Amino acid sequence: MSFTNVAEAVEAWIHGWTVSRGAAEPAPQPWGFTVDVGLPGHVVRHVLPTTDEAAIRKITETTTAAGVWLKAPVPPETLESWLAPGWSLAGGPGFLMSAPLRTARTEAPTETADGYRLRTWTRAGITRALVRTPDGAFAARGQIVVTGATAVVDQVETDPAHQRRGLGRLVMRTLVAVAAGAGATTGVLAATPEGQALYEAADWRVLAPLTGAVRS
Structure with a gap:
């Protein structure tokens, strides 16, 4: 849809x-x-x-x-x-943004080339993605909720010390793959000006x- x-x-x-x-x-x-x-x-x-x-x-x-x-x-x-x-x-x-969720995306790795580690889990209908540094500190996160054919991305953030390393894209790719696998075909989110660039790079567009x- x-x-x-x-x-x-x-x-x-x-x-x-x-x-x-x-x-x-x-x-x-x-x-x-x-x-x-x-x-x-x-x-x-x-x-x-x-x-x-x-x-x-x-x-x-x-x-x-x-x-x-x-x-x-x-x-x-x-x-x-x-x-x-x-x-x-x-x-x-703020910006309301949307994108089609493609099921063809490859599964995100659990560890990046420079040692960041990704973990995902789902509880009470919410899937969370957490990226930690090699020594276990917080680096990035995000979560997604599937409500039928749509999925809502929320609270995506990257620690300032770990920005511009592709971690936000990793989180988004992971969340989108989970939602698409659960049957969602369209994503929607509320973006800040800082997040807008990240989402637009992943083919999301501003609706309003x-x-x-x-x-x-």
Whole structure:
């Protein structure tokens, strides 16, 4: 399958994201979804699959509790202009990205030529990939959740001391292979500007901006 519009991709992303983060099932709203996250500073998250200025203004005007987040496929400068007092952008620009998942990729090695070691495991529907240095320190990681025909990649990161060594690509290749083997045909993720280059090199494409805001 492939997404027919941005709203469909956002919906697929938030359903996989909640599994990945151990959050509650997204509760449907007239304008999108509300998710109970349950963390200090991130209690609830509202997710809008479309560019709905009226809904964003109403949500931010009527929300006074701290730790409420909002995510929408809107550029940062636009979203910021719609926020009520007390709200601010959460982080920099973000991007909703997608790619077809190809089953023909070769299986990732468990050890690289320079001694990095890769381990993967799956629990509660989440597959994690961890790369460690030859002496066992953290180097890179990522995880993926398969929800039917789609898979959501989450929390891919590489330690700054180990960047530009192909570890991010190794993690992505590993996760995509697992998801494709489980029957997923389309991947979706939320990227930072730093991650965007990694994903584009692996043939992912930007579908829309994806910007966050938080009530302080």
